[in-house]
Structures are given as C-alpha cells and as structure tokens.
Amino acid sequence: xxxxxxxxxxxxxxxxxxxxxxxxxxxxxxxxxxxxxxxxxxxxxxxxxxxxxxxxxxxxxxxxxxxxxxxxxxxxxxxxxxxxxxxxxxxxxxxxxxxxxxxxxxxxxxxxxxxxxxxxxxxxxxxxxxxxxxxxxxxxxxxxxxxxxxxxxxxxxxxxxxxxxxxxxxxxxxxxxxxxxxxxxxxxxxxxxxxxxxxxxxxxxxxxxxxxxxxxxxxxxxxxxxxxxxxxxxxxxxxxxxxxxxxxxxxxxxxxxxxxxxxxxxxxxxxxxxxxxxxxxxxxxxxxxxxxxxxxxxxxxxxxxxxxxxxxxxxxxxxxxxxxxxxxxxxxxxxxxxxxxxxxxxxxxxxxxxxxxxxxxxxxxxxxxxxxxxxxxxxxxxxxxxxxxxxxxxxxxxxxxxxxxxxxxxxxxxxxxxxxxxxxxxxxxxxxxxxxxxxxxxxxxxxxxxxxxxxxxxxxxxxxxxxxxxxxxxxxxxxxxxxxxxxxxxxxxxxxxxxxxxxxxxxxxxxxxxxxxxxxxxxxxxxxxxxxxxxxxxxxxxxxxxxxxxxxxxxxxxxxxxxxxxxxxxxxxxxxxxxxxxxxxxxxxxxxxxxxxxxxxxxxxxxxxxxxxxxxxxxxxxxxxxxxxxxxxxxxxxxxxxxxxxxxxxxxxxxxxxxxxxxxxxxxxxxxxxxxxxxxxxxxxxxxxxxxxxxxxxxxxxxxxxxxxxxxxxxxxxxxxxxxxxxxxxxxxxxxxxxxxxxxxxxxxxxxxxxxxxxxxxxxxxxxxxxxxxxxxxxxxxxxxxxxxxxxxxxxx
RNA sequence: GCGGGCGUGGUGGAAUGGCAGACACGCUAGUCUUAGGAACUAGUGGGUAACCGUGCAGGUUCAAGUCCUGUCGCCCGCACCA
Numbered sequence: 001x002x003x004x005x006x007x008x009x010x011x012x013x014x015x016x017x018x019x020x021x022x023x024x025x026x027x028x029x030x031x032x033x034x035x036x037x038x039x040x041x042x043x044x045x046x047x048x049x050x051x052x053x054x055x056x057x058x059x060x061x062x063x064x065x066x067x068x069x070x071x072x073x074x075x076x077x078x079x080x081x082x083x084x085x086x087x088x089x090x091x092x093x094x095x096x097x098x099x100x101x102x103x104x105x106x107x108x109x110x111x112x113x114x115x116x117x118x119x120x121x122x123x124x125x126x127x128x129x130x131x132x133x134x135x136x137x138x139x140x141x142x143x144x145x146x147x148x149x150x151x152x153x154x155x156x157x158x159x160x161x162x163x164x165x166x167x168x169x170x171x172x173x174x175x176x177x178x179x180x181x182x183x184x185x186x187x188x189x190x191x192x193x194x195x196x197x198x199x200x201x202x203x204x205x206x207x208x209x210x211x212x213x214x215x216x217x218x219x220x221x222x223x224x225x226x227x228x229x230x231x232x233x234x235x236x237x238x239x240x241x242x243x244x245x246x247x248x249x250x251x252x253x254x255x256x257x258x259x260x261x262x263x264x265x266x267x268x269x270x271x272x273x274x275x276x277x278x279x280x281x282x283x284x285x286x287x288x289x290x291x292x293x294x295x296x297x298x299x300x301x302x303x304x305x306x307x308x309x310x311x312x313x314x315x316x317x318x319x320x321x322x323x324x325x326x327x328x329x330x331x332x333x334x335x336x337x338x339x340x341x342x343x344x345x346x347x348x349x350x351x352x353x354x355x356x357x358x359x360x361x362x363x364x365x366x367x368x369x370x371x372x373x374x375x376x377x378x379x380x381x382x383x384x385x386x387x388x389x390x391x392x393x394x395x396x397x398x399x400x401x402x403x404x405x406x407x408x409x410x411x412x413x414x415x416x417x418x419x420x421x422x423x424x425x426x427x428x429x430x431x432x433x434x435x436x437x438x439x440x441x442x443x444x445x446x447x448x449x450x451x452x453x454x455x456x457x458x459x460x461x462x463x464x465x466x467x468x469x470x471x472x473x474x475x476x477x478x479x480x481x482x483x484x485x486x487x488x489x490x491x492x493x494x495x496x497x498x499x500x501x502x503x504x505x506x507x508x509x510x511x512x513x514x515x516x517x518x519x520x521x522x523x524x525x526x527x528x529x530x531x532x533x534x535x536x537x538x539x540x541x542x543x544x545x546x547x548x549x550x551x552x553x554x555x556x557x558x559x560x561x562x563x564x565x566x567x568x569x570x571x572x573x574x575x576x577x578x579x580x581x582x583x584x585x586x587x588x589x590x591x592x593x594x595x596x597x598x599x600x601x602x603x604x605x606x607x608x609x610x611x612x613x614x615x616x617x618x619x620x621x622x623x624x625x626x627x628x629x630x631x632x633x634x635x636x637x638x639x640x641x642x643x644x645x646x647x648x649x650x651x652x653x654x655x656x657x658x659x660x661x662x663x664x665x666x667x668x669x670x671x672x673x674x675x676x677x678x679x680x681x682x683x684x685x686x687x688x689x690x691x692x693x694x695x696x697x698x699x700x701x702x703x704x705x706x707x708x709x710x711x712x713x714x715x716x717x718x719x720x721x722x723x724x725x726x727x728x729x730x731x732x733x734x735x736x737x738x739x740x741x742x743x744x745x746x747x748x749x750x751x752x753x754x755x756x757x758x759x760x761x762x763x764x765x766x767x768x769x770x771x772x773x774x775x776x777x778x779x780x781x782x783x784x785x786x787x788x789x790x791x792x793x794x795x796x797x
Numbered sequence: 798g799c800g801g802g803c804g805u806g807g808u809g810g811a812a813u814g815g816c817a818g819a820c821a822c823g824c825u826a827g828u829c830u831u832a833g834g835a836a837c838u839a840g841u842g843g844g845u846a847a848c849c850g851u852g853c854a855g856g857u858u859c860a861a862g863u864c865c866u867g868u869c870g871c872c873c874g875c876a877c878c879a
Contacts, residue, residue, distance in 0.1 A: 002835085213874080216801070220875055227879080244879060257879090291877085298877080324877045334879045342798075343877050412878050532873085606821070608810055612803090613872090620809060623821045629836090670811070673820035680820090742816050747860045749816065783859055790815050795859050 002625075003632040005596030009706040013115055021722050022066075022074065022117040026506070026518055030071035034522050035062045036501055036561070038530035038538070039077040039124075041493075042103035044088055047110040048578070049586045049604070049616065054529050054567045056601045057610060057668060059116045061527060063702035064663050066117070067726035073522055074117055075504040077124035078104050081132075082493040083161055083177060086424035090457050096424040097452075100127055110588060114597045115705050117722075122507045126496030131503065132426045133447035134513040135495050138545060140429060140440045141552060147193040148418065150438060155417055157185035162458040164189060166417045166492065169537070184284075187462065190428060190489060192416040194544045198222050199409075200558075201543055210564040211611070214535050221536040223412025228396055229331065230405035232256060232308040235316065236268050240308055243330030243410060246340060246372075247399065248391035251380040252358035253335035254348070256308045256319045257300065259327035260284070271305035276321055283323040291323050298324055298347045310335075311404050312381065322347065330410055339364045359388060416541065418492060421464040423456035425490030433477035433484035442478055450490075464488040497538050498545040501525055501560060513554070520556045528561040539564070565666055568613040570604070575615045586616050598704035599625045605668035605703060627676055628707055630683070631700065635714055639687040648688070649733060651681055652695055656729035659699050668703070675700055690715065695727045742791040743768045745775055761786040768792035 016022065035058045040051055062074035080100045089096040104125065111118070124131055142148040156165040160180035164187065169176045194201075202222045205215050227245035234240055240256065258264065260283040270276055279301045283291065300322030307316040324343055325334050338348035338355040345368035348355050355364055360378045362369025369375065377383040382398075383391045399405030419428070429441040429448045441448055451472040456465045466488040467473060477484040499513070505522040506514035530539070539561075546560040571577060572584025579585065591600045603624040608614035655678045662671035678696065682688050688696075693715060701708040701721055712721040736757055741764070743751040751771055755764060764786045769776060772794065779796040786792050 213801080217874060220800085223875090223878065225878075242879085246879080322877095324879090326878065329878045336879085341879065343879075346877090410878075412875095535874095606809090614809070617809065617822070620822045626836095627821085669809095670820080673811075676820055740816085744815090744860080747815095747858095752816075785815090785859055787815055787860095791860090793815080793859055 002629050003707070003710075005598065005628075005706070006593075008710045009113075009115060009597050012706045012709045013112060015709075015720070016115075016117070016722070017120075019720070020121070021720065022062075022072075022119050023121055024073040024075075024119045025071055026521065028071040030069060032073065032522055033062070033065045033070040034073045034501075034525045034527075035065070036075070036504075036525045036528045038528075038534065039079050039497070039500060040107060041079050041082055041084070042100065042107045043084055044099070044103055045580075046103075046106050047588050049588055049591070050567075050570050050578075052114055052588065052600065053570055053604045053607075053610075054531075055111070055114070055116050056604055057567065057666060058527065058529050059601075060605070060663055060668060060702040063117055063705060063722070064660075064726060066722065067698065067701070067724060069725070072117075073122075073504065074119060075122045075124075075507075076111065076116070076118040076120070077122075077500060077504070078107070078126065079493070079497050079500070080104065080125055080127040081425045081491075081496055083163070083422065083424070086422055086456070087161075089424070095452075095454065096456065097127070113592055114588070114601065117705070122504050124500060124503050124507050126426075126500065127424075129447040129449050130510075132496065134503065135426050135491065135499070136429045136441075136446050136448060137443060137513065138499060138549070139426075139491070139495075140443065140446075141554075142192060142548065143430070143438075143440050145548075145552070147196060147548065149191055149193065150188055151191050152186065152188045153191075154184045154186050155189055156182045157187075157462070158182055161422075162460075162462065163420055163422050164417055166494075166537075167414055185462070187419075189417050190419040190430075190487075192418045192544075194416045194541070195411060195413055197544050197547055198224070198411040198413045200547055201413075201540065204543075204547075204559055208559060208564070209562055211566060213532065214539070214564055214566060217532075217535045218540055221413065221540065224409060225411075226407070226409050228399060228405045229408040230311070230335065230399060232311060232335065234306055234308045234319070236264075236306045238264075238267075240264065240319070240333055241331045242333045242335050243408060244335055246337065246392075247395045247405065248377065248380075248383065248388055249337040249340045249358050250310070250312050250335065250395060251383065252337040252339050252356045253310050253317065254338060254354045254356055255317050255336045257322050257325045257334050257336050257344075257347070258303075258319065259325045259332040260321055260323055261327040262321070262332050264333075265303075265321065268303070268306045270303050272301070272303070275301050276303060279321055286323070298322060298343070298350055300324075300347065300351070302351075311402075318353070320347075320351070328414065329412065338368065340369055342368045342370060344368070358383075416544075418495075419489035420492050421462055421488075422458065422490055423450075423453075423465040425492065426450070426495055427466070428487040428489055428491060430487040431475060431477055431484045432487065433480060433482065435482060436477055436479045436484075438487075439477055439479045439484070445478070448486075464490065466490070494538055494541050498542045499549070501528075501542070502546075502549075502555065516556070523555060524557045524559055525561045525563075527563045527565070529565045529567060532566045535566075566611060568609070568611050570607065571613055571615040573616050573618060578616075586618075591621070595621060595625045596628075596706075598628055598707045602628065602672060602703050606672045608669060610666050610668060624672075627672075627679065628704055630679055631696075631704070632707060632711065634679075634682065634688065634693055634696065635711060637683075637687045638690060638693060638715065640689055645685055648681060648685055648692065650736065651678055652692060653729045653731075653733040656695065656699060656727050657731075657734060660726075660729070663702065672703065675703075697721065698724060698727050739789045741789065743772055744791055744793040745772060746795055747793060750775055757789060761788075764792050765794070768794060 037054050037058050062072045066072045085096050085099050089099050156170045158165055158175040158180055160178045170182050175182055202224055225245050228247040229241055229243050231239040231241055260280040300320045303319045308319050310317055336344040338344040339357045357364045358380045359375040361375030372388045375388055377386045377391045396407050427448045427450055431439045433439050451469050453469055455468055473486050475486050502514050506518035549555045550558045574584055576582055603621040655674050658674045659671045697708045697711050709721045738754045739757050740752055740754050742749050765784045776796055781796045783795040
C-alpha cells in the first residue's frame with residue numbers, strides 16, 4: 001500500500017504558493033516567532049542532504065508555532081558572493097552572475113520540492129545591489145566610527161586562491177576552502193576592529209540560550225586572560241614592557257624573551273646583532289603554521305650586550321629572542337619563569353638557564369609546576385607563605401604602588417581582515433585621494449555597483465581584478481573633487497551574512513536596511529540553527545555587527561539571536577564525510593523522487609540525535625516510508641462507531657505531550673518514535689474515530705506536511721490544515737489507573753504485579769511481601785522501599 | 798599538551814539514579830503470491846538453564862548505562878596566547 005506522493009506533494013506545494021500560506025505579517029496582533037536557518041551558499045553541486053537536516057528541524061518548529069497561533073517568520077535567501085562561484089566562473093568562462101543565477105534557481109527548486117514553509121516573498125540575495133547597498137552602508141558607518149581602518153600588515157595569503165584569508169579561515173596552516181598552503185604576505189588591508197567588542201561579545205554570551213559547545217568555542221576564540229603588564233629596566237637604560245598572567249611568579253623570572261619582530265632589536269646596541277638579525281630573518285621566512293608547531297624544539301638567540309633587571313630581585317637576567325613569543329599578543333615580550341611555565345621550562349633546559357622554584361608543591365626537577373590552585377609561595381620575599389591566588393592580589397598592589405606594573409586584560413581575538421583581492425564580492429565604497437586620504441562615498445551614491453566585466457580573473461601581482469578596470473578605478477574625490485582612485489578590494493564572503501537576518505524583517509525597504517518598526521517587532525531571532533563550522537566566523541562576526549548597529553541606534557536589541565542550536569553532519573553510508581571523491585554522496589533529488597519529500601524529511605529527523613553526526617542509511621529510510629504508508633492507510637480504518645478506548649485516549653494525550661516537548665527541545669527522533677508507537681497501537685486496536693485521526697494528523701503535520709494536508713482534506717476536515725490549531729493535552733488524561741510495578745529483593749527483579757496508581761506505600765510493601773513470601777521465607781528484612789508507580793524493593797538477608 | 802563530549806544488540810539509536818535495549822533498520826519463520834528488493838503476522842541482547850549483560854577496573858547507593866575515582870578507545874574544540 002503506497003500512496004501517490006509525487007502527485008500529492010506537487011499539489012500541496014502549489015496550493016501553499018497560491019494561498020501564500022506561510023507569509024509572515026509585519027502588522028499582526030499575534031505574538032511573533034522568528035525562526036532562522038543559515039541561508040545557503042548556492043554552490044554548483046546543488047543541495048546537500050545536510051542542508052535539509054537543519055531546514056526541516058526549524059520548519060517543524062515554524063509549522064508547530066503557526067499551529068499554536070504565532071505569526072511566524074521563517075525566511076530563506078542566498079549567500080551568493082564567494083570564491084567557489086568565482087573559481088568556477090573562471091574555469092568555465094561564464095560570468096559569476098550567470099553562474100549564481102543558475103545555481104540559485106536549482107537550489108530554489110530543490111528547497112521547494114522539500115515543502116519547507118519559507119516565506120518566499122522575503123527572499124533575499126546578497127549579490128543584489130539593492131541588498132549590498134546596505135552592506136556597504138554598514139561599512140561606511142563602521143568607517144565613520146573608526147572601526148574600519150587600513151593597515152599595512154602581514155596577512156594570510158592563500159597561494160591557490162590568490163587571496164587574503166582571515167585568521168578564522170586558516171585551519172592547520174592551510175586554506176580552509178581549498179587546502180592549499182597559506183603563506184604570510186605584507187599587504188595593506190582593510191580591517192574591522194572587532195577587538196573593540198571583545199569584552200561585550202564575551203560577556204553577553206551569558207544571557208543567551210546558545211548550546212554550550214558554541215559558547216565555549218566563542219569564549220576560547222575571544223581568549224580573555226587577566227594578568228599584569230610589568231616594566232623591566234634594562235642595561236640599555238630603557239624599559240621592556242611584558243605581559244604575564246602570573247605576576248605572582250615574578251621572583252622566579254630568570255630570563256626574558258622577546259619576539260623576533262620586537263622593535264627594541266633595532267634600537268638596542270647589540271653585540272651579536274648579525275646573529276640576532278639572522279634569526280629574525282629565518283623566523284620571518286617560516287609560515288605561521290611552522291612557527292606555531294608545538295612539537296618542534298624551541299630555538300632562540302641570546303641578545304648580548306643588553307640585560308634586563310628583575311624588579312623584585314634586582315638581579316640582571318639575560319634577554320633572548322625566540323619565535324615562541326608572538327609579536328601579535330600582549331606586548332611581544334615576556335618574563336620567563338621556567339619553574340612554572342612549560343614553554344619556559346623547555347627553553348631553559350635547552351639553553352641551560354637557571355630554574356628557580358617560587359611556588360612549592362610540584363617537582364621542578366621533572367617538570368614545570370603550573371598549577372594555580374595548590375602550592376605555596378617560596379623564594380619570593382614578601383610573598384612567601386601565601387597561596388598563588390593571594391600572591392596574585394598582593395603583587396598587583398605592590399606593582400601598582402611602585403609604579404612598575406598594572407593589571408591588564410588581554411584577548412586572543414584579532415581584528416578582522418576585511419579585504420579580498422577578488423572580483424565576486426561587494427566593492428568597498430571608499431575612494432583614495434592624494435589630498436584627502438581615504439574618503440567614503442556619500443550614502444546617496446550607494447550602491448556602488450560591482451562593474452560588469454569579463455576580465456574578472458585574479459592578477460599575478462596580488463591586486464584585485466577590479467584594479468584592471470581603469471575606467472572604473474579612476475574617479476573623483478567625493479570631498480575635494482580632484483582625480484582619485486577607487487578602492488579595488490572587495491569585501492569577504494562574511495560581509496553579506498553579517499546582517500541578513502535584519503533584512504528579512506523588511507526586505508523591500510528602499511529607505512533603510514529595515515524599518516525601525518519591523519526590527520522592533522521581529523528582533524531578536526528566537527531560534528537560529530546552523531553549523532558548528534560558523535561558530536567563530538559568521539556567528540561571531542554577525543554578533544559584532546549587530547552590537548555595533550545597536551550602539552549607533554539602528555537595531556533595537558544588543559544581540560541578534562536569542563537561541564542557537566547546531567545540527568550534526570549527515571555522513572555517507574560508510575560513516576565517512578560525504579564527498580565526491582569518496583563517492584558516498586547522497587543526492588536529495590534522487591531520494592525525493594524515490595520516496596517523496598515527506599519521507600526524506602521524516603528520515604532526516606529520525607536518523608538520530610539532532611546534534612550528533614549520523615551515517616545515511618538507504619535501508620533505514622524505508623522504515624519512514626513504511627510509516628507514512630501506514631499513516632495514509634488510517635483513513636480506511638476510520639470508524640465513528642469504534643467507541644472510545646481509554647488506553648488509546650491516554651496514549652494520545654501522552655503523545656501530544658511528548659511531541660510538544662520534543663519539538664521544543666529538538667528531539668525530533670523521539671517525537672517520531674512516539675508517533676510510530678501511537679500508530680502501532682491504533683492498528684492493534686483496529687479502528688479509530690475521526691477525532692482521534694484529527695489529533696494524529698495535526699501532530700504529524702510539522703514533520704510530513706504534504707501527506708497530512710491531503711489526509712485532512714480526504715477525511716473532510718474544514719479548511720487547510722496549515723491554518724488549524726495544534727492539539728493540547730489534558731494532563732489528567734495522561735495518567736493510568738493501574739500500573740505494573742516491579743517487585744525486587746535486594747535490587748533483583750523477582751516478580752511484577754499490577755497495582756492502583758495511588759496505592760499507599762505500606763499497602764504496596766505488604767502486597768510485595770505477600771507475593772514474595774516464599775523467597776523471603778527465613779530471611780531477615782532490613783529495609784523496604786516503595787517508589788510510586790515503579791517498584792518495591794525489599795532488602796533481606 | 799590543555800579543555801569538552803562520547804563508548805549501550807548485527808545496525809541507527811531510546812532510557813528525570815528505579816523493569817536496559819523504546820522506535821526503527823536488518824535478520825528468521827509464516828501468510829498472500831507465477832514471482833518478491835511489495836504488503837501483512839509472529840519472533841529477534843547472550844545463555845539449555847539458574848543467570849549474565851551498557852569499553853575496562855574499582856567505589857558510593859536499597860538500587861548505577863546514568864553519580865564518583867582511575868584506565869583504555871573514539872570524536873570535537875584550542876593549541877608556544879605567556
């Protein structure tokens with residue numbers, strides 16, 4: 001018994017389109033609910049089976065919320081700027097705009113075929129000038145506030161993409177996207193000062209309902225640490241400023257290390273300058289990856305002719321240059337306390353430097369003792385006898401009083417490299433003028449359109465392809481009117497996605513990125529689901545932009561997303577990541593054509609714990625198809641005279657409760673299991689009433705919307721199912737009158753019996769003793785336990 | 798190295814400290830069929846049994862998959878951030 005899913009699914013998708021069934025209203029008296037999934041990058045490969053896992057889950061949430069009376073916004077759009085499209089365009093000699101158009105059409109067809117309840121009237125596209133006008137507008141606001149600045153700096157350069165990458169886009173020393181080697185290259189780049197928001201981005205995480213993994217990852221990435229900056233006098237008659245998180249160990253600082261790029265190297269009169277400069281040279285040649293490789297041995301050179309003075313011991317200590325100290329963090333210089341820092345310990349062993357224990361409790365003969373929680377200060381003058389925590393407080397006071405050091409907070413977070421030397425991105429709306437410097441375009445000149453050209457291939461000199469378009473590049477200064485040149489770098493892929501959720505609130509607004517009223521009504525996003533891979537990229541960037549927009553009064557909330565969840569990956573049948581090269585890719589088109597959209601949706605939800613990865617199974621999916629076939633069959637066993645079964649009534653109420661709870665908690669797999677159980681019970685009973693069927697259809701609707709709409713109509717219910725009301729359960733009807741309990745002796749099950757749910761503890765135990773009379777014969781009862789509705793346990797010897 | 802998570806049948810996976818294996822897949826047998834890669838029915842952790850079973854070894858508890866300690870394995874995050 002198999003229903004005609006092809007005909008049914010097409011029919012309902014058309015009806016939903018015609019009736020604008022899922023249109024969100026900006027003026028509604030209903031409570032709002034904003035459900036969001038990450039809009040896809042429309043790649044040439046088309047939809048991956050991973051996309052619908054996220055989209056289906058929030059589609060279920062959105063559909064349920066609508067049935068519960070909410071005005072739901074569940075939008076979709078296209079994050080369409082980016083490298084893969086551009087690379088494909090170059091290879092195939094088709095303009096990226098054409099490629100994008102084609103890919104979007106394909107994606108849209110695939111999303112429609114899966115029956116998602118997106119409000120397509122709000123569809124957006126980051127490559128649409130009407131959209132990126134506002135991306136550029138936000139950039140200009142950042143520029144005005146000094147948060148966008150240009151900087152000559154060493155950047156990550158992908159040798160294959162011929163493009164700058166953000167730190168977040170470099171994974172294990174290679175390009176996140178293409179896997180090619182990433183080298184350092186000094187270039188002048190647009191930067192966004194995300195570091196100004198480090199503290200807010202960190203602190204405001206506390207109030208958000210994000211899954212822990214996401215919060216932890218963002219906290220790690222921001223990397224806040226508290227410590228102190230301390231000045232060390234040197235024999236060169238100046239002061240070397242260092243940062244440390246362990247000022248308590250200052251007495252144990254037996255040498256100093258500065259980064260190879262430290263400016264003092266040029267300033268100091270160094271006896272072995274050649275050697276030091278050679279070391280700097282060799283460090284510069286290494287890639288970031290090589291430099292930070294942990295496994296490698298520490299290298300370094302002692303700076304001869306200059307010594308530092310430990311401000312507490314007054315002793316002269318040597319200064320080394322070593323690449324284990326990074327110029328980009330803290331002050332680019334450290335005090336080395338080998339007894340209590342693993343890296344310093346390693347270095348000291350290698351260079352035979354003294355190791356002085358200042359915290360007792362470890363064994364510094366063997367290894368550095370880095371524990372802050374235990375241990376007592378020794379060899380530390382006025383700190384002796386204190387705990388580490390006490391010493392930290394006292395030494396900070398001391399440093400402050402003596403004017404040699406101050407408490408200091410540092411972050412690992414770096415500013416965001418915002419320039420890309422590529423064609424397929426938003427042009428940066430800045431003009432370079434010899435007289436006026438960097439001049440922003442006027443708002444009225446936005447959007448600055450990406451010039452049409454067939455000459456969009458990357459250049460060999462690392463300049464943007466736009467630099468070849470001299471007609472476009474040469475312009476006049478908006479300020480002084482003299483000849484000037486346009487910025488030719490474009491924005492990174494992450495620009496358009498940093499604010500897209502705002503545009504959905506009011507997507508056709510020509511005056512503002514979205515109206516105040518619309519933003520006030522819809523924001524924040526109530527539930528946002530997306531991939532873990534975006535935690536330190538898109539998710540952090542968009543929180544940054546949003547906080548900025550909040551500060552300048554454009555958006556009404558300090559945070560964009562109230563709740564963030566993340567789906568696990570769908571792996572290939574062999575348990576490996578799906579990829580063309582592994583040949584284990586599952587094509588959604590084929591699945592839908594063979595089993596239908598409802599089965600595909602249901603299976604992706606039933607596959608396992610939503611947050612964990614799970615392998616695809618081409619046999620398991622059949623179970624979901626079978627289930628839907630049996631659901632369709634319910635209409636044949638409909639019988640008004642079937643009479644009310646108390647058991648079924650109870651199970652229906654319990655299932656409503658479970659499905660409601662499970663959808664709210666993203667436990668779609670057990671919600672479906674509960675519906676399967678209920679269906680099994682209905683078939684065991686052999687018939688059901690129209691009212692019972694109604695509840696079942698409503699509960700299943702968010703999961704399998706096409707089949708349930710069809711059944712709704714077949715059976716003769718009024719109107720459309722998507723306008724109906726989600727069932728409520730009656731707590732008093734969830735409970736049983738009698739319940740089977742387990743009778744145990746010493747925790748081992750000996751018997752089972754049915755008892756009334758409100759049997760007293762004493763009666764239950766009496767009953768148990770009676771039933772277990774033989775087993776208990778001659779034994780000494782020590783303890784009797786009754787757990788209501790569960791068990792009686794009698795402890796006897 | 799540090800931080801976090803997870804180890805449950807042949808498989809995917811269920812289990813507010815209280816009946817381990819819900820729900821599926823697969824498998825076995827049967828029914829119907831010219832046929833079955835369809836549908837339906839029954840069975841399905843191991844063991845003949847008493848019993849034994851949630852990676853392994855301990856512990857707490859009347860009671861442990863669940864809590865604690867140690868250990869092994871896998872996965873994820875960070876990774877010379879001072």
